[in-house]
Amino acid sequence: MIKKNYLEDLNNSKKPFIIYRSNKGFDLYTDFSKKIILTKNNIEKFINQSTKLKSKKKETDLFIGFFGYEILNNLIDIKVKKQKGLKFPKGIFYKPETKLKLPNKLNYKNLGLVRTNKLFKININKSSYKVIFDKFKKKIKSGETYQIKICTKYSNKSKIDALDFFCRLVRSNMAPEAFMIKDINYSIISCSPENLIDKKNDFITTKPIAGTLKKTKKFNKIKALAFFKKNIKENKEHNMIVDMERSDLSKICKAGSVKILKEKIVEEYKDLYHYVSLIGGRLKNNTSSLEIVKAMMPGGSVIGCPKISTLNLLNVQEKESRNVYTGSFGYIKFNGDMRFNIIIRSILNYKNKSEISVASGVVIDSNARHEFNENYIKAKALIDLYK
């Protein structure tokens, strides 16, 4: 068991650390012996070499960190024009020397004073959102994309206590892929619900979410499922993502092995229901980690479909860098096993600037005002942490 004040002491020590949701509670990684900042030039080498290290047995024989959105585009040869925004690294991975288990209830209370700021600036207002929305709808009608996600960003200047934010966030919005990173000049806090890659030996699964329903007294899990099944728009969006993820897995899996393991089920969270499928397959012999990353990332459910033409449309439209948003956080073990999520519902705090990005999908029958408001609802749980 860890000491009662362990988290407080760690947080005060200024030592970088990472917390990642596990089956029963959380795993904490710290005492980093290496920190690799990814660039276009070293990313392939990093992924390839990460599984060529000899030691494979210890719990800390892994690299943990994140790939940003831009570098994942570069990896599959998609150009992103020069964008505005924080000059934040495109990806960072750490080699931990210590791993500790933390309980479900994180014991930490912020006592010091920090200057947070409640006011946020949004980068796209309602009317410019409508313009982008209409432009993309035309692209759907001409068949260039079938579904595309418009990203909006809320930002402000704030000094935050990342650990305090994370503890409060998971108390109100526990999610299976929640994580936080705290380093000297930045922190990331996320309650991501979405697993993109879970790979053990030659078995790989992905668990896309498409469809979200806010919990009210009217609904229980069974009624939520009935709602999703009846809702043609939600079903179409979900179908598209299932076929796309099947195809992504098929690039690296043995023919005939890709199966839908759970088709359109409802998962219940504190404030919402998600419409989820689980798809898995057996990897072809000698599939490299790099091939897996390139086949699966960036995760399709938060981009749209088909992936490549939709990414190109997004990259022409978006003037501001997504940074970590819709990138992936997770780890690669030295034995080749991996776990990665999709970074959504996240806060990036860098040099005392905070940004929260959210996105919602445009399909042929979506409505601009509804999707704009939906974006705000998604951001609200995070914005509420600032007080």
Add this chain to the structure above:
Amino acid sequence: MIYIIDHKDSFTHNVVHQFENFDDVMCDNHNEINEDKLKKSKVIVFSPGPGAPKDYPRSSNIYKRFKGKKKMIGICLGFQQILHCEKGEIIQQKKIYHGYQSKIKVISENSLFTKNSKFKVGRYHSLKLKEPFAAKNFEITMRCDISNVAMAIENNKEKIYGFQFHPESFLTENGNLLIKKILSA
């Protein structure tokens, strides 16, 4: 060997796995086509993809070169690609089907499939064939049960087949059987 020409779609590898049930499969991007593979292949498949047939002149070129010489199969955009090469017009439809499951019906006696049989299929298309359409040896053999939009073409003489829907989608019933029949025709 079956050679699949990929139009950078997010469903192409479902097509690859489906055809791998029956033969060896190679797959390359439409702008990285390998001439040797093209010549060695017994069957050429035009994959689904974004946009319209006019965006893929290389694929049209391949179709014209090998028409009558090899079996050719088109799926979704690939289906439209074949029609486009046969002077059919591809136009936007009012109601757009993306991720939609609908019932279709075999309407022709000359089809490889039983006339009047109905089954559910997955659809991802903004565009459709403008009708009337006529080309030598081609026949529209399946239609959407509700909207009547053309869903399959067969040219059993020159062994050219096309589906507007996606036989590889999890939304399509008996997709494997469909492909098996076409491949053994």
